[in-house]
Amino acid sequence: MRLALLGVRGSTPAPGPEFVRYGGHTSCVAVLPDDSDVPRLVLDAGTGLRGLGRLLGGEPFRGSIVLTHLHWDHLQGLPFCPPVDRPDSRVDLHLPGDGDPRGLLARMMSPPHFPIDPGGLRGDWRFRTSADGVVEGYTVRVAEIAHKGGVTHGIRVEGDGVCVAYLPDHCPQIESAAAEKLASGADLLLHDGQFLSAEQETADAYGHATIGDAVAFARRCGARRLVLTHHAPGRTDDALDVVAATGAELARQGDVLSVGAP
Incomplete structure (x- = not known):
């Protein structure tokens, strides 16, 4: 299994020459x-979906x-990705939360907010509630994790003899057995690292992690490799x-990570 990183920024896109690398x-x-x-x-x-083509x-x-959740930076790419918006596409979209998934998406994506x-x-298109089971040949597990502003899921993907845990928005300062189970023994943990240690108060207020929080969480879960994302x-x-x-491994847009590789 490999992971193609199409978008690694958090909160809002960051255009300009200072954000190229x-x-x-x-x-x-x-995946x-x-x-x-x-x-x-x-x-x-997120807006990284535009690179899927x-x-x-x-x-x-x-x-x-x-x-993982319905904040703008995690779904705003949907109507701007040509390969998913053409007559011959087939998309199963899994949204977290209970109720009507299509209706949940329409709260953000409908007039007058969007054409x-x-x-x-x-x-x-098929709009589904949260994925849990076999999805496109992979075993996918989701669980609610701590993050401010609505239901947020972490995702565990198993296949090709390896395991990936994806928790891009997570507040591990709030201990959660569900989050730790998702990341337990992962070959690769792609985790929220939006804030520095000096920004701990802001991280706590926003429901995110500092880099130190992410490192401690990875160790607690026995993850073999930690890559920080959601910059x-x-x-x-x-x-x-x-x-x-400092030795931290940071996600870079455009990189392809080999899972299980050192």
Whole structure:
């Protein structure tokens, strides 16, 4: 299994020359199987989803998108991604929370806030509640984790002999057996690292993690490899280089991570 990092920024996109090396698009990760470069499973649909077409070679997307939560930076790419919005696409969109998933999405994506509602997306769309089970050939587990502002899920994906845990918005200062179970023994943990230790008060208030919080959580869960994502929108390339110099592994937009590799 490999992870194509299409968006690694948090809160808002970060355009401009100071955000080139790590990338400015918000959360989106495509799961690539060992035997193919064509993704069928995507985690989150931030503005990074716009880059999905580069992996598909002009073909439509036919697969599943699993959302961690419904904050804008995790779903705003949906109506701006051509491979998911064409007559021959097939998309199963899994949203967290109870009730009508299509109706939940329409609260953000409908006039007057947006020109179309979810029914305006072309192709075969199915709106589902949270994924839990076999999705596109992978075993997917989701569980509610601590993050401010609505139901938020962490995601565990198992397949190709490895395991990935994806918790891009998480407040591990609030201990959670469910979150620890998702990340337990993961070959790769892709985790919220939006704030520095000096910003602990802000991290706590926003329901996010500092880098120190993420490292402690990874150790607690026995994760084999930690990659920090959801970078603060004001954290420039040079500032992130300073963080990387401490030995932390940082997600970079455009990178493809081999799971299980050192």
